[in-house]
Amino acid sequence: MTLATRRGLIAAAMALALGVSGFAPRAAHAEDYPAGPLTMYVGYKAGGQTDLVGRAVAKVLSDQLGVPVNVVNKPGGGGVLAAHELQKAAPDGNTFLFHANSVINTEPFMMKRIDFKPDDFEYAGMITAYQTSLATQKDAPYDDLAGFVAWAKENPGFSFGSLSPTSRMYMEIIAEKEGLDVNIVPLKGGGDMLNALLGNQVALVLSGGIHYKYPDQLKTISALTTFRQPSAPDVKTIEEDGYPLGMDSRTTLILPKGTPREVLEKLSTALKACETDADFKTIVDAADIPIFYFDLDQAKAEMEKSYAKNKEIIEGAGIEPK
Amino acid sequence: MRQADIWSGAGLALVALLVLFVVIPTQIESAPDGYVSPRLVPQMMMVLVACLGALQAYNAWRRTPDGDGSLPVTREELLALAKISGVFALALALYLWLSPLAAGIALIAGALIVLGERRIWMIVAMPAGLLLAVWYLFYHVLGTALV
Amino acid sequence: MEYLISGFGHVLNPVTLFWIAVGVTLGYVLGALPGLGKATGVAVAIPLTFYLDPVSAIAMLIGIAKGSAAGSAVSAILLNTPGEPSSAPTALDGYPLARQGKAQKALKMGLFASVIGDFVSTLILIGLAAPLASYALLIGPVELCAILLFSLTFIGGLSGNSLTKGLIAGAFGVLFATVGIETETFIPRLTFGLLELDEGISLVPMAIGMLAVAEMIVQAGNMRALDQQSTEMRDGKSREDRVVTGAEWRRCLPVIARGSLIGSAVGILPGLGASVGSFLSYGATQRASRTPEKYGTGMIEGVAAAESADNAVVPASLIPLFALGIPGSVIAAILISALVLHGLTPGPLMFQQQPQKVGDLYAALLCASVILLAIGYAGQRLFALVIRVPLRLIIPGVLFLCCIGAYMETSSVFSIYLMLVFTLIGYFMRKFEYSFVTFLIGFVIGPNLELTFRQSIQLLDGKAANLVHHPISIVFILLTVVTVGLIARGNSRATQRAEARAGMEKPKEEQLHI
Numbered sequence: 015m016t017l018a019t020r021r022g023l024i025a026a027a028m029a030l031a032l033g034v035s036g037f038a039p040r041a042a043h044a045e046d047y048p049a050g051p052l053t054m055y056v057g058y059k060a061g062g063q064t065d066l067v068g069r070a071v072a073k074v075l076s077d078q079l080g081v082p083v084n085v086v087n088k089p090g091g092g093g094v095l096a097a098h099e100l101q102k103a104a105p106d107g108n109t110f111l112f113h114a115n116s117v118i119n120t121e122p123f124m125m126k127r128i129d130f131k132p133d134d135f136e137y138a139g140m141i142t143a144y145q146t147s148l149a150t151q152k153d154a155p156y157d158d159l160a161g162f163v164a165w166a167k168e169n170p171g172f173s174f175g176s177l178s179p180t181s182r183m184y185m186e187i188i189a190e191k192e193g194l195d196v197n198i199v200p201l202k203g204g205g206d207m208l209n210a211l212l213g214n215q216v217a218l219v220l221s222g223g224i225h226y227k228y229p230d231q232l233k234t235i236s237a238l239t240t241f242r243q244p245s246a247p248d249v250k251t252i253e254e255d256g257y258p259l260g261m262d263s264r265t266t267l268i269l270p271k272g273t274p275r276e277v278l279e280k281l282s283t284a285l286k287a288c289e290t291d292a293d294f295k296t297i298v299d300a301a302d303i304p305i306f307y308f309d310l311d312q313a314k315a316e317m318e319k320s321y322a323k324n325k326e327i328i329e330g331a332g333i334e335p336k
Numbered sequence: 337m338r339q340a341d342i343w344s345g346a347g348l349a350l351v352a353l354l355v356l357f358v359v360i361p362t363q364i365e366s367a368p369d370g371y372v373s374p375r376l377v378p379q380m381m382m383v384l385v386a387c388l389g390a391l392q393a394y395n396a397w398r399r400t401p402d403g404d405g406s407l408p409v410t411r412e413e414l415l416a417l418a419k420i421s422g423v424f425a426l427a428l429a430l431y432l433w434l435s436p437l438a439a440g441i442a443l444i445a446g447a448l449i450v451l452g453e454r455r456i457w458m459i460v461a462m463p464a465g466l467l468l469a470v471w472y473l474f475y476h477v478l479g480t481a482l483v
Numbered sequence: 484m485e486y487l488i489s490g491f492g493h494v495l496n497p498v499t500l501f502w503i504a505v506g507v508t509l510g511y512v513l514g515a516l517p518g519l520g521k522a523t524g525v526a527v528a529i530p531l532t533f534y535l536d537p538v539s540a541i542a543m544l545i546g547i548a549k550g551s552a553a554g555s556a557v558s559a560i561l562l563n564t565p566g567e568p569s570s571a572p573t574a575l576d577g578y579p580l581a582r583q584g585k586a587q588k589a590l591k592m593g594l595f596a597s598v599i600g601d602f603v604s605t606l607i608l609i610g611l612a613a614p615l616a617s618y619a620l621l622i623g624p625v626e627l628c629a630i631l632l633f634s635l636t637f638i639g640g641l642s643g644n645s646l647t648k649g650l651i652a653g654a655f656g657v658l659f660a661t662v663g664i665e666t667e668t669f670i671p672r673l674t675f676g677l678l679e680l681d682e683g684i685s686l687v688p689m690a691i692g693m694l695a696v697a698e699m700i701v702q703a704g705n706m707r708a709l710d711q712q713s714t715e716m717r718d719g720k721s722r723e724d725r726v727v728t729g730a731e732w733r734r735c736l737p738v739i740a741r742g743s744l745i746g747s748a749v750g751i752l753p754g755l756g757a758s759v760g761s762f763l764s765y766g767a768t769q770r771a772s773r774t775p776e777k778y779g780t781g782m783i784e785g786v787a788a789a790e791s792a793d794n795a796v797v798p799a800s801l802i803p804l805f806a807l808g809i810p811g812s813v814i815a816a817i818l819i820s821a822l823v824l825h826g827l828t829p830g831p832l833m834f835q836q837q838p839q840k841v842g843d844l845y846a847a848l849l850c851a852s853v854i855l856l857a858i859g860y861a862g863q864r865l866f867a868l869v870i871r872v873p874l875r876l877i878i879p880g881v882l883f884l885c886c887i888g889a890y891m892e893t894s895s896v897f898s899i900y901l902m903l904v905f906t907l908i909g910y911f912m913r914k915f916e917y918s919f920v921t922f923l924i925g926f927v928i929g930p931n932l933e934l935t936f937r938q939s940i941q942l943l944d945g946k947a948a949n950l951v952h953h954p955i956s957i958v959f960i961l962l963t964v965v966t967v968g969l970i971a972r973g974n975s976r977a978t979q980r981a982e983a984r985a986g987m988e989k990p991k992e993e994q995l996h997i
Contacts, residue, residue, distance in 0.1 A: 059892075060529055061816035069529065085529075086894045091681040098678065099895075124669070127676065171944045179669045197941040199624070200667035202754075202934055208809045209753050213620035215942060227808055227830065300823035336365070336670050337916070344915045348651060355658075363675060367668045372940060374665040374672055377933050381654040381661075388654070392647045409914045413704030417910060420700050420882070424903060427886075431896060440883065447879035451703060462876070466883055473527075 047107050047277050051082040055100060055111040057093030063204070063224065063301055067142055067265055068112040070297045071288060078284035093117035094128055097268070101134070105270040107277035114144065115266040119321040123328040124179045126335040132317040138267040138281035140308040140316065141288050142298060145223035145243040146263065148184075148236040148252075151214065159236040159255045162218065163192050170195035173216040177201050181220035183331050184238065184259065191257075226302035244304040261324055264306065266313060275310075282310040340408050341396035349389030356382040419450040440467050486842030487609070494542070494846040500854070502539035503847060506546020507854050508862075513547075514554025515866060517564035517695045518885030521551045522687045522892050525817060540821045542847040548814040549601055549851050552757065552794045553859055556593035557866050560786070561586060563702075564695040564881065568686060568927070569757035569793045571694060571920055572641070572765035576778060576785030582712065583781055586867050587725040592783050593790045594859040595727065596739050600791030602852045603743040604750065604798040608805070609845045613834070616806030619751045622955065624938035627752065629956035629963070631932045634759065635924075636966045637766030642918045643779065649921040652912065656925025659684055667937050679897040688889035689926070692902035693919055695885050697909030699878045706874045713870055727783070735787040738768050742791030749792070750799025756812065757796040758927050762920070764792030798848060804829050805841075 052075070056068040065087065072083040088096040093113045103109035118135065122128045148159070156162040166172055176182045176198050189196045199216055201207045204224050210216045212231060219225075225232045226245040237243045237251040240260035253260045267281060288294045289307050298305060308316055356379060364375045423446035431439035444463040453459060494500070509527065513519045524547040531540060555566030560577035573593060580589040607615070622630070635653075642649015662673045663683030674680040702709055727735075742764040749760035768788035769778045778785050800812040808830030810816040822829055827840050834841055869877070889902040912919050943949040950957060 060525060088894055089682060091678045095678050173942055197944055199938050199941040202666050205753060205809050212807060213623050215623040297823060300828055340915055364672045365670050367670060371668050372937050374668050374670045378658055378661050381658045384654045385651050388647050388651045416704035417700050420703060444879045444883050447882055451875035451878055453875050466880060
């Protein structure tokens with residue numbers, strides 16, 4: 015075979031590659047939405063709690079909208095990387111991010127390189143809330159924050175398990191105000207945290223809600239949200255205890271800036287179906303994740319409110335972004 | 337191997353010093369008081385490498401010359417490295433500016449060609465077969481998107 | 484016990500067995516294909532857990548996990564490209580065996596060791612999950628720190644010809660593992676402002692580049708010699724070379740037993756992973772051997788040690804999941820969602836509330852071990868043919884699969900860049916004889932050691948005297964000191980010998996084994 019024909023074949027293969035990749039762009043009219051498969055980013059690795067909820071949401075959205083919804087994990091920087099990727103996508107509703115809203119309302123104050131603001135994205139709604147709280151062993155000699163502070167004053171050098179900068183900030187604010195002597199033990203990931211707590215290594219941790227799966231071994235002493243938590247309605251929030259530190263974090267459908275309102279409304283309506291979907295309920299119930307549906311307008315308002323509040327708390331605590 | 341040991345030991349010791357005095361100070365901020373410094377572990381490792389690298393070079397230099405001054409990398413091996421790097425560079429360029437599919441074809445067909453495969457049917461069939469299999473598995477069987 | 488027996492009744496039906504077999508086969512094939520492995524299996528499995536009926540989904544997931552752990556030995560032995568980092572020690576002796584025409588023997592030993600390790604560990608899971616898990620909770624950061632310190636002393640045995648070079652490679656492994664946001668101060672380290680590096684250098688693309696792609700390039704450079712060797716070498720000239728002989732069984736059984744126990748222990752402990760298990764088992768076997776210097780030239784015991792521990796980690800990592808609800812591995816984390824859909828919430832309550840379903844699960848686990856043996860045995864003849872395929876056809880396929888495998892974990896081209904960077908590093912490490920095994924050990928153990936050290940300082944309130952409350956850690960610290968002392972004493976002679984050997988020009992054939 016001659017060199018010329020070989021070149022010709024390679025050129026033909028290249029042309030094929032071009033042709034296949036150059037599928038006609040999808041109709042951009044919002045009334046036709048969705049015209050094809052949708053892509054849903056999740057900013058964590060496959061297998062985590064948020065990923066689990068995200069995949070359940072994708073299934074409901076797919077049933078509601080009648081098109082496949084593909085989940086693509088883009089882990090990195092607590093969701094920051096996925097949010098950056100999202101900003102590069104076309105604002106047509108075909109690509110969106112399912113993530114904790116902390117990526118926009120908390121991360122910018124913790125990381126130097128991030129400057130997201132609520133206005134940089136559109137929101138189609140929120141579906142679940144994280145039950146962030148202070149948790150300890152069932153047999154610990156304190157049941158609420160006041161009791162814990164009293165115990166801690168008598169036990170200087172106690173250990174607190176910390177998973178995140180926010181978690182460290184909480185303990186530092188409380189310790190400074192009450193004059194506690196605390197050793198803050200760094201922990202990596204939810205499994206590490208449960209090990210430390212169940213193994214009696216630390217006296218207290220800040221948990222994202224995973225400890226509610228162990229009602230026999232663990233208990234909650236303070237809810238770090240602005241609302242009392244469905245899994246422990248008798249436990250007071252930290253604000254009720256006199257610290258204005260309640261920070262809510264919710265899983266949110268985030269879209270690129272400029273996505274048409276019709277598209278957002280369609281997604282918002284489809285997301286509402288999660289509230290009543292039986293499979294979805296099984297999954298979130300087993301993980302003790304409460305459903306709090308917010309439509310697109312409520313989501314936007316919540317985003318702005320929590321952004322302002324978190325900014326005040328974190329900057330008030332004197333945290334320097336790193 | 338004696339020559340190579342001297343040079344690689346000395347080179348690594350230099351790299352370690354460079355990392356120790358230039359990269360670590362600029363890339364890792366120092367921590368506030370009361371923490372184990374985040375720089376500590378990287379610094380320990382680079383001090384270790386600097387010492388061991390120097391030791392390796394010294395030990396090799398002390399050994400009697402074995403008369404083997406050649407590099408441990410043969411010409412064919414360097415050539416293979418260059419060829420395959422070229423194929424990867426082409427595939428990445430196609431991925432970034434054209435399409436993932438084109439990149440996949442270029443990678444497989446390109447590697448076949450530089451490794452000396454000259455049968456046209458193989459150069460066509462192998463990329464087609466592999467890409468089809470991957471596409472079928474992910475897009476059809478699993479219903480997820482790969483790119 | 485009666486639940487386990489009736490569990491077999493529920494599992495031994497064509498549908499469930501079919502899905503276990505699908506899972507095992509898929510896992511085995513993914514594991515055997517270089518570049519693909521557990522990470523790919525996970526990505527494949529997640530969508531299925533939502534669309535398959537729960538019993539089958541769980542059985543299949545377990546099958547994938549077990550299959551990929553066993554399958555990764557195939558590419559390690561035949562191509563010197565471990566399908567997963569945990570099979571890197573398998574390649575050390577498996578590949579030389581294959582080059583001596585004993586590929587089938589090595590493959591068989593790898594499979595038998597995998598299945599035995601797997602089965603033993605599954606029995607431990609079934610019999611001792613609850614008590615072991617509560618003992619494992621006694622192992623806190625202080626104890627873990629001491630255990631990790633001790634396990635680092637195994638680096639010596641794995642460094643190849645030169646201890647100095649092995650240590651240098653290990654130190655670089657630790658350095659690369661520090662990249663990313665530090666867990667205590669949340670200060671990014673060596674990320675050069677790249678957000679992609681905030682969570683550190685991912686093991687998957689790193690290992691693929693260093694273990695598979697770099698090896699392929701080395702082989703491409705020696706293609707003619709290797710291909711000629713393959714054609715001359717008539718695989719299985721004598722029956723001896725194809726089967727595991729009785730004498731070999733006698734030598735390997737204690738090794739497999741030790742590997743199974745080490746793997747099970749590593750699986751129960753939090754956050755260590757299969758790689759640590761197989762490295763430790765290989766290192767311990769070599770140290771216990773009367774002829775440690777022969778390891779790396781085709782000792783069948785090396786294959787048995789690495790593979791038995793590698794597979795034993797998988798069922799053992801389910802112990803914390805079942806007994807405490809703590810996922811010990813990625814597979815375990817995904818298993819949670821499948822279990823939940825099945826109405827089983829992992830944790831201590833599971834045994835009281837749903838004993839029958841736990842019995843079903845255990846039966847499925849045991850069946851998967853047996854099916855693994857059958858499928859592995861049948862597949863090997865097929866896989867062993869790979870050795871006759873000329874390298875110019877194998878290399879392009881492997882490179883492509885490596886890219887897919889690296890890309891899939893994060894769905895970003897950045898992983899490919901990482902893979903290529905480590906390909907270059909791995910290539911020159913091979914050529915200059917720096918051990919990539921010690922590099923991997925440093926990379927895997929280093930960050931755990933640093934984290935547990937930071938945790939220990941806080942837990943001990945900064946005072947070494949508080950160690951008296953942690954007797955387990957004192958034992959391991961003493962063991963470490965004694966071992967280091969022994970190595971230092973016995974080493975001066977060994978180093979001289981090794982360096983004299985390194986100084987001599989080696990036969991061409993041996994160079995190809997690396």
